[in-house]
Amino acid sequence: MSGADGHRRVVVTGVGVVAPGGITRDQFWSTLTAGRTATRKITFFDASKFRSRVAAEADFDPVAAGLSAQEIRRADRYVQFGLATAAEALADSGLELDEATLENTGVVMGSAVGGTLALENEYVAVSNTGKEWLVDHTYGGPFLYQALVPSSLAADIAHRYGTHGPTQVISTGCTSGIDAIGYAWQLVQDGEADVIIAGAADSPISPVTVSSFDAIKATTPENDDPEHASRPFDATRKGFVMGEGGAVLILEELGHALARGAKVYCEVTGYASRSNGFHMTGLRPDGLEMSEAITVSLNQGRTNPDDVDYICAHGSGTKQNDRHETAAFKRALGDHAYQASVSSIKSMIGHSLGAIGAIEMAACALTIDNNVVPPTANWSQRDPECDLDYTPVHARERQVDVALSVGSGFGGFQSAMVFSRLKEAS
Amino acid sequence: MTETRAVITGIGVVAPSGIGADAHWKTVLDGSTRLSRITRFDPSSYPVTLAGEVPEFDVDDYITARLKVATDRWTWHGFAATQEALTDSTIDLSTMDPYDTAVALASSSGGNEFGQGELQSLWCEPDGKVSVYQSIAWFYAASVGQISILHQLKGQCSVLVAEAAGGLDSFAQATRTIRRGTKMVLAGGTEGPLSPYALACQLSTNRLSTSDDPTTAYTPFDGGARGYIPAEGGAVLVVEDLDHARERGADIYGEVLGWGATHDGKASRPGSGGSVDQYARAMRLALQRSGRTASEVDVVFPDAVGVLAADQAEAAAMRAVFGDGGPAVTTQKAQVGRMYQGGAAVDVATALQAMRYDMLPATHGLTDPAPGCELNFVREATARRTDIAMVNARGYDGYNTSLVVGRYED
Numbered sequence: 001m002s003g004a005d006g007h008r009r010v011v012v013t014g015v016g017v018v019a020p021g022g023i024t025r026d027q028f029w030s031t032l033t034a035g036r037t038a039t040r041k042i043t044f045f046d047a048s049k050f051r052s053r054v055a056a057e058a059d060f061d062p063v064a065a066g067l068s069a070q071e072i073r074r075a076d077r078y079v080q081f082g083l084a085t086a087a088e089a090l091a092d093s094g095l096e097l098d099e100a101t102l103e104n105t106g107v108v109m110g111s112a113v114g115g116t117l118a119l120e121n122e123y124v125a126v127s128n129t130g131k132e133w134l135v136d137h138t139y140g141g142p143f144l145y146q147a148l149v150p151s152s153l154a155a156d157i158a159h160r161y162g163t164h165g166p167t168q169v170i171s172t173g174c175t176s177g178i179d180a181i182g183y184a185w186q187l188v189q190d191g192e193a194d195v196i197i198a199g200a201a202d203s204p205i206s207p208v209t210v211s212s213f214d215a216i217k218a219t220t221p222e223n224d225d226p227e228h229a230s231r232p233f234d235a236t237r238k239g240f241v242m243g244e245g246g247a248v249l250i251l252e253e254l255g256h257a258l259a260r261g262a263k264v265y266c267e268v269t270g271y272a273s274r275s276n277g278f279h280m281t282g283l284r285p286d287g288l289e290m291s292e293a294i295t296v297s298l299n300q301g302r303t304n305p306d307d308v309d310y311i312c313a314h315g316s317g318t319k320q321n322d323r324h325e326t327a328a329f330k331r332a333l334g335d336h337a338y339q340a341s342v343s344s345i346k347s348m349i350g351h352s353l354g355a356i357g358a359i360e361m362a363a364c365a366l367t368i369d370n371n372v373v374p375p376t377a378n379w380s381q382r383d384p385e386c387d388l389d390y391t392p393v394h395a396r397e398r399q400v401d402v403a404l405s406v407g408s409g410f411g412g413f414q415s416a417m418v419f420s421r422l423k424e425a426s
Numbered sequence: 427m428t429e430t431r432a433v434i435t436g437i438g439v440v441a442p443s444g445i446g447a448d449a450h451w452k453t454v455l456d457g458s459t460r461l462s463r464i465t466r467f468d469p470s471s472y473p474v475t476l477a478g479e480v481p482e483f484d485v486d487d488y489i490t491a492r493l494k495v496a497t498d499r500w501t502w503h504g505f506a507a508t509q510e511a512l513t514d515s516t517i518d519l520s521t522m523d524p525y526d527t528a529v530a531l532a533s534s535s536g537g538n539e540f541g542q543g544e545l546q547s548l549w550c551e552p553d554g555k556v557s558v559y560q561s562i563a564w565f566y567a568a569s570v571g572q573i574s575i576l577h578q579l580k581g582q583c584s585v586l587v588a589e590a591a592g593g594l595d596s597f598a599q600a601t602r603t604i605r606r607g608t609k610m611v612l613a614g615g616t617e618g619p620l621s622p623y624a625l626a627c628q629l630s631t632n633r634l635s636t637s638d639d640p641t642t643a644y645t646p647f648d649g650g651a652r653g654y655i656p657a658e659g660g661a662v663l664v665v666e667d668l669d670h671a672r673e674r675g676a677d678i679y680g681e682v683l684g685w686g687a688t689h690d691g692k693a694s695r696p697g698s699g700g701s702v703d704q705y706a707r708a709m710r711l712a713l714q715r716s717g718r719t720a721s722e723v724d725v726v727f728p729d730a731v732g733v734l735a736a737d738q739a740e741a742a743a744m745r746a747v748f749g750d751g752g753p754a755v756t757t758q759k760a761q762v763g764r765m766y767q768g769g770a771a772v773d774v775a776t777a778l779q780a781m782r783y784d785m786l787p788a789t790h791g792l793t794d795p796a797p798g799c800e801l802n803f804v805r806e807a808t809a810r811r812t813d814i815a816m817v818n819a820r821g822y823d824g825y826n827t828s829l830v831v832g833r834y835e836d
Contacts, residue, residue: 049552049553102691103707106689107689111587112565112566112567113565114536114566114587119627120545123542123545123549123623124549126623126626127545127546127549127623129549129550130545130546130547130548130549130550130551130554131550133467133542133546133622134467134468134471134622135622135623135626136471136626137472137625137626137629137630140626140627140629140630141630142630143630144626144627144629144630145627145628145630145631145822146823147627148535148624148627148628149534149535149587149589149822150566150587151534151587151588151589151592151821151822151823151825152823154588155689155693155821155822155823155824155825156693156823158689158690158691158824159691159692159693159823159824161691162691162692163689163691164688164689164690164691164704164707165688165689166687166688166689167588167687167688167689167824167825168586168587168588168592168595168687169586169587169588170584170585170586170587171533171565171566171567171585171587172567172570172583172584172585173565173567173571176567179584183584183599186602186606190602192687207548207549208544208545208548208556208560211548211555211556211560212544212556212560212561212564213561214555215555215556215557215558215560215561216558216561218561272582273582273583274525274580274581274582275528275529275571275574275575275579275580275581275583276575276580277524277574277575277578277579277580278575279575280496280562280568280571280572280575281561281562289580292525409567410561410562410565410567410571411562411567411568411570411571411572411574411575411583412571412574412575413567413571413583
């Protein structure tokens with residue numbers, strides 16, 4: 001079924017989530033709507049030497065998530081998130097993977113830092129705690145190459161289900177999640193696949209990643225009150241809190257979904273990415289390129305800016321980000337930016353780098369499905385440069401037919417995606 | 427509605443074969459081996475001691491000292507390949523809307539040498555930490571981000587990760603992006619797999635050749651195939667909207683006609699060559715989307731990984747698509763080493779040069795084909811017109827991509 005632009009239409013028919021504070025879709029949604037924060041003192045390793053010592057960790061049990069002993073041995077934690085969320089999303093979609101479907105089902109997953117966790121653990125052994133530049137490879141595990149190449153993430157999902165469609169990992173830093181779903185969207189639009197298992201996963205809570213963000217002071221230095229450490233859009237925000245997790249959405253060609261009577265969460269009506277050409281980590285306050293991405297993604301679905309009900313913000317909680325994207329929303333939506341409900345779920349589940357974009361798209365699908373807008377937790381003090389309605393503290397009931405989500409990442413990438421309630425199929 | 431056509435107007439190679447399109451083509455034709463003992467570090471303690479390294483590379487020719495300290499060698503090669511490609515294309519970016527230009531490169535393992543250095547800083551001392559550049563130099567998007575900033579390429583950028591297959595997927599993505607309205611997209615990719623830790627990771631697959639003889643270490647499709655030799659470098663190419671290229675009077679190498687990407691749907695296992703059916707299906711999809719038949723293909727550049735079972739599966743897949751006679755097959759991977767996604771991009775460059783110069787380069791490293799690998803190999807450089815070339819690549823753990831490029835015709 002083709003839309004106005006001649007491309008096939010694409011809908012979301014399944015959702016799976018692993019996030020801090022909620023390791024299934026339902027738990028995730030109840031964490032968000034309750035406004036509960038899952039940020040805490042880092043427990044995965046001794047973080048005492050680091051500037052930032054808080055994170056949003058997921059209490060994930062791969063056995064409970066149905067992973068086999070061999071999958072657990074082989075797959076790094078982020079791949080395990082991918083497997084668990086793919087399973088949940090597929091079950092949710094009710095899709096039957098018969099031979100014909102498998103031929104035209106692809107896997108497209110985003111990840112910013114891939115197998116960093118396994119790579120660092122293995123590095124410590126082969127280098128004898130960093131003493132040897134010429135590492136001793138005989139101390140490396142059998143799946144070291146899978147850790148080196150993040151293509152393992154999509155491959156392991158394809159292996160589990162025996163899918164044969166186009167398979168890809170998209171790694172554009174912190175916009176990886178949106179960009180992976182956007183890539184999948186375009187493949188289905190163009191007829192390269194009918195169904196795509198699309199999403200993202202990251203498990204970056206390790207010394208090297210914590211140290212990397214310490215070095216550029218991107219993460220919060222406030223460690224005394226972890227539950228309130230992530231404060232997007234609040235005047236007292238001090239930086240982001242790292243998280244981990246993953247989400248998978250089943251993207252399906254509209255006719256394919258309708259023919260099998262699938263439940264449709266929403267339609268993917270727009271996606272665009274622009275680069276700021278400015279700085280690997282810095283953002284100009286004008287939000288120009290993000291606003292361009294938003295405008296293009298709205299135009300693709302012929303969506304009027306005034307029709308945007310909810311904006312799932314990047315809202316990382318750094319000084320520059322929250323100011324930057326507030327400016328972008330105003331530039332793209334005009335005065336309507338003040339009417340839309342905005343929120344940052346990173347206030348509750350932290351910033352899981354490449355994964356968060358997919359988790360936020362899952363939140364958008366659930367927002368449209370439930371007509372409830374998740375809040376920005378920990379918001380209490382207004383920043384004059386961040387003057388929109390950030391849905392502070394409490395979730396809000398609101399009819400949401402159009403949800404916009406944005407991401408902003410290292411490399412200067414600015415991405416936007418629009419989910420809309422399915423209108424009459426033409 | 428006729429579909430927007432995407433053509434290639436610039437080639438930038440930075441590989442063991444040399445720097446720049448001309449140097450690469452000269453090496454390809456002279457057939458000299460570019461594998462040698464690793465110099466990036468002392469390889470004595472490793473079973474693999476050979477590699478393909480980029481010769482006489484001076485990063486200062488391409489970027490400032492400030493940018494140099496913030497980036498890995500893999501990104502340096504990306505900067506250089508980009509500069510070579512842009513110069514070759516004669517495109518004037520200053521006359522273009524930055525949103526009409528983008529970067530879609532493949533990446534597989536990121537900034538390995540830089541990352542290992544920072545891991546060492548972090549772990550060797552109790553109060554160790556990483557530098558301010560670790561967060562922007564190690565991750566897979568570093569090259570694309572830096573190149574987009576340096577050249578003000580502000581359209582939809584992509585970083586494709588599918589091991590070697592990603593090098594071809596990037597041309598598909600560049601073409602999709604152009605069909606959605608972008609005028610110029612850089613495609614291809616480089617790889618920097620030559621740090622001790624990255625080598626240790628590669629060793630775990632048991633797919634690398636442990637020979638220390640550069641002339642026989644890497645012999646794809648040969649009865650003596652014993653694995654591959656890793657290499658650094660790759661290629662970046664300028665993919666451009668045909669109308670834009672014609673309006674500025676660009677010299678056109680060829681056209682991206684179609685592609686197919688499939689997955690085995692099962693893991694790579696020692697002794698298994700992967701799925702013949704799915705690899706063949708990728709080639710058929712590429713032909714179908716190109717509007718071409720198998721008999722129209724003049725030459726195939728295979729993945730040529732040099733692992734016997736994989737080579738045999740690759741040969742079987744080609745036979746399934748082309749029949750027993752089949753088009754000419756040629757590969758120079760054994761000459762320069764396996765650059766993963768960079769190597770697939772280099773093969774696209776070689777295919778376009780073969781088209782431009784009406785010359786098919788010889789297959790390197792092949793003496794006696796292994797059983798099942800008897801294809802129509804180009805044994806010595808042969809003057810022959812090429813109109814349609816197929817380039818194939820497989821990524822570790824089941825990725826198959828086939829790309830069809832053709833001579834540009836009005």
